[in-house]
Structures are given as C-alpha cells and as structure tokens.
Amino acid sequence: MKTLMLSAAAAALVLGASAASAQSEQQTTTTTVQQPNGDSTTTKETTTTDASGYTQYRKTVTSKHRYDAAAFVAPSGFTYRRFQVGEHVPSVLLSDSVVLNDYQNYALESPPSGLTWIRDGQDALLIDMRTGEVIQADYDVFNG
DSSP states (O other), rough: HHHHHHHHHHHHHHHHHHHHHHHHOEEEEEEEEEOOOOOOOOEEEEOOOOOOGGGGGGGGOSSSOOBBOOOOOOOOTTOHHHTTTEEEEEEEESGGGGGOTTTGTTOOOOOTTEEEEEEETEEEEEEEETBBEEEEEEEBOOOO
C-alpha cells in the first residue's frame, strides 16, 4: 500500500511538472524516490522544449517591399539598434507607443497569443511581451 501511494504521488509530480513545462516551456527535471522494502530507487526525467514554443515563427526576414509610414519616434532614452532573433529588447520598447496594431497593412503575419509586433526604426519585430524576447525580426519593412 505504501509503495502504491508513493507511486501515485510520483505520477502526480511527474504529470504536474509536465503541465508546468507546457506552460513555461523551460527545462524541467523531476526526481522520484521510492522506498519499497527499505530499498531506494531514483528515477530522473528531463524534459527540454523550445524556449517559448514559437519554433515556426523564429526567423529573420529582409523585406522586399518597403512601406511608407510615419517617422519612427523612439521612446525617451532609447537609441535604435538592430535586434536579432533570441535577443531581448529593453522594456521601453514594450510600451504601446511602438506596438504595430495594423501589422496586416505591412504584410506581417497575425501574431499568436502572447506575441506582439513592434516597430523599431525601419524594422518590425515579433516580441514575446512577457519576456521581451525577439521571436522574429523583419528588417527594412519601413522607409527611412
């Protein structure tokens, strides 16, 4: 009975860790120790998923068509620099002033939940708004 209870608890821990992993999508290590008849057994499980789970969106594109739009006005204290996929933008770029709500006007894909298009100079960046990570970089979308 004790072994069965430990096994059920271990299964709950593993399933709980898997669910947490699906949400946070980070590396998770679970260790379960069972002690039937005084013996000790250790099971170790490691799960690694893509950071943020947006694999199909991770790319860099150089636009073949440039769009005329209002001049980019950088937030106070920010100087333009070209960001690459995987880098993190400063929090000042996560403000509403640079969000591209009209992304479809610039032939940008509809962002999945949790991602938002922002403008950075002549570039459009698909950003994970929780972390500030650049998921996709579309360079030279806008005329200077």
